Amino acid sequence: MINTNSQSTLRRLKLTFSVLALVTISACSNTTLEEQFRGIEACQIKNIYLDPVTKKASGAYFTERKLEPCRVDEAAFYCVNDTFYGLAVNQIAIPYKGPFSVHAIYLKDSPATVEATLKAKFTNIKLNQKDGMSPVLIANPKQQGSSVFYCDEYSE
Structure with a gap:
């Protein structure tokens, strides 16, 4: 017993x-990039920015990793080695100052590969509608063969 x-x-x-x-x-x-940028497929990202006064980024992804921008101009750019839905990411941009509201993910894969992955994940995603409410996917002009996936509410 x-x-x-x-x-x-x-x-x-x-x-x-x-x-x-x-x-x-x-x-x-x-926090993963997918979690931090939840809503990017419909350009519904809120409260992710580099504070111009404190110089601290909002958003758990940035604070948990104690990330510092690798470059700052109208936007804050963060050099990372991460993934977004299985795609390799090397840079992220978030708003910093002025009228700029861009949230961008720089991916190492081609636009065709990124588009296929995003459409598999988000069946109703509408890319490149030029309406300020749909995300944009372009070839990265500074890095051949790679892509930039972004939202900018003031971009039309």
Whole structure:
């Protein structure tokens, strides 16, 4: 009887520790680009910017990683080595000052590859509508074979 009770107690302890470990791991995991840029497929990104006063980026993705911009002009550019829906990302741009409201993800893949991936993930996505409400996907003019996926509410 003691042996059965001991085994039952051990099983409960193992289960409890397993659950605690999973909770701890998920609590420590960083915000992904997909989570931070949720809504980009419809240009519905809010409150992600580099504050011109504090020089700190809003958004958990940036604060958790303590990211600093690699370049700042009208927008703040962050050099990263990450993925967005499985596509390699090397840079992100967020608004900084002035009337600029661009949120951009610089991808290493071609526009055709990026478009296929985005359309598989977001079946109703409308790209390049020039209406300020739809995201834009272009070839990166500074890096042949790569792409820029962005939203800019003032761009038409």
